[in-house]
Amino acid sequence: MSSTPNATTVAVDAMGGDFGPEVTVPAAIEFLLKPHNKDHRIILVGLEEPIQTVLRTHGAKELLDSKRLAIHGASEVVAMDESPALALKRKKDSSMRVAINLVKEGVAQAAVSAGNTGALMATARFVLKTIKGIDRPAIISTMPCLDTSQTLHMLDLGANVDSTPEMLVQFAIMGSVLTRYVDKKESPRVALLNVGAEEIKGSEKVKMASQLLNESPLNYVGYIEADEIFNGKVDVIVCDGFEGNVALKASEGTAKMIMKVLKEEFKRNALTKLAGACAAPVFRSIQSRLDPRSHNGASLIGLNGIVVKSHGGTDQVGFEYAIQEARQQASRNVIGHISQEIEKVYSI
Template sequence: MSGLFTIALDAMGGDHGPQVVVPAALKALAEFSDIHLILVGDKERLSRELSASGGAPSNRLRIHHAAQVVGMDEPPSQALRNKKDSSMRVAVNLVKHQQADACVSAGNTGALMATARYVLKTLPGIDRPAIITAIPALNGHTHMLDLGANVDSTANHLYQFAVMGSELASAVDNLDAPRVGLLNIGEEDIKGNDQVKEAAHMLEHSHLNYVGFVEGNDIYCGDVDVVVCDGFVGNVALKTSEGVARMVSHYVRSQFSSGLYAKMAGLVAMPVLKALRRRIDPRAYNGASLLGLQGIVIKSHGGADAVAFLNAIRIARIEAEKKVPQRIDKRLEELLSREGSAP
């Protein structure tokens, strides 16, 4: 029998706040019988939203009041100093005080990262958390990190990302030895920069199932389970992918509406196009983990709708079930003790 997992939701965060988070919470309760949810935010507003959505507080859903909200553009330092009773901060506090096994927020990334680091602290051996998410690939999906928390990552940082990413993939996808690739370029005669070359050397001599260098297009092949890169590079890769996908779907739409024949073909093709859209629906991949913390923090896209936010809750649930931070902690302890006992 699986246990019971409590997940705290920053119900005021994101572009849409309770309007999205409350319906997503009700969907999650219906989907999973083994979770409890805590809606964190303005009590009155949340009660109203809850009854409007046909839900009600129960032994599986409660509201935890928080008077403040972190703005989507608020500088992290300001959020940290002035918003101690924000829905974001209180949700993270609930994880810290073990009243929740995980939290989910669609609030601003910088503030969430700063708050999570300050409240939960990083695991021993981790300098700074990394952001990881699953990306759809031809055969399944690929976990990629870091996606923007760390710029100018050293070889040692890249190595830490690899260890954490491998543990996460192993836990959530039930893989014995996830294939780990290091993102590099093939154009330059000397191939790659010093950090990547040094990290490759470290990974070759590690316990990981390191498969070598991969290039940008390999992210979408599904031939590796984890792709490791600097946060600047990873963030650009992710945003670029979103741009391409948006352009292509714009073209599909405009092509199927450019003339009478195209419109009729579009009607015939509609079920196929709908199935296609479901298959590459970015909402099915919403939810990035802040990895390397002493607790589970999931970042939802700020513009997420209820379907997308629900997916972020799913990720929080599975990471709680698989005790991802504890697994990473254990692995790091082994590695640190091995280093300590090295001749």
């Protein structure tokens, strides 16, 4: 392993997701072959035979010989429809559990899995525990913006459907820290998702959270409505996991619908050479902005370790983005900065 200060090791649950090693292993190889990732290392965790089979077809001998890529055996796999409680109790040698254990032991600085979300959250919380001052971890992810130069983080996207006002403040702190150190924004603008922009609107929980955020050192800018999520007006959007998951799934469904319509229109326009030539660049630009793969990788933030959840159905490109997200958080010590910020706010 490289001695470069920011060099990181990422433990990859190679068996997770709808496609397992067929996606995770090639994605890991492509990640390591990128010039800007030359100092980093990946440990593939899972059943050795299927991992080795895919490695042979992708010519990974040089990466294995240099020890930038390694295999760590695990004898069990958590199914996508398996009960999180049973997976936690019965599958202590699952690829998911072993990958997270490597983070706890300090062998890896981050873990990535495309496996069962509930099992991943339960296992990560059990093994790593939460940061002092954080009640529960949250799911945070980047969202697309109209201005591609802008970035947006949103949380919670489904981990907690009964968040208290105090938890919403904790989410805001974590989202602000992540944005500050990963996206290099000195004073991220934080907003609460609400049914209106006026102070009198919203549930009592949201109103209380807004009051607490106004008293905090964060750059809190007030409420934001769902139709403004993607306009780049703020850098961090905070919400309960129920509302966040609904907003996420609705936006994903809308993006899919738009892409389907655009593909149909592109085919029709492409019937004439001139129309096709004009439509192609526009189509590619829109496709790039809406491509969910480029936003793949939701973090289970608030734990004493970095765990990134990839979409189970993603392809190699999408999974590589999830690995990149884990690497960035590890390199920039997001966990340490969250601990410091929580201590400042709560004087713990």
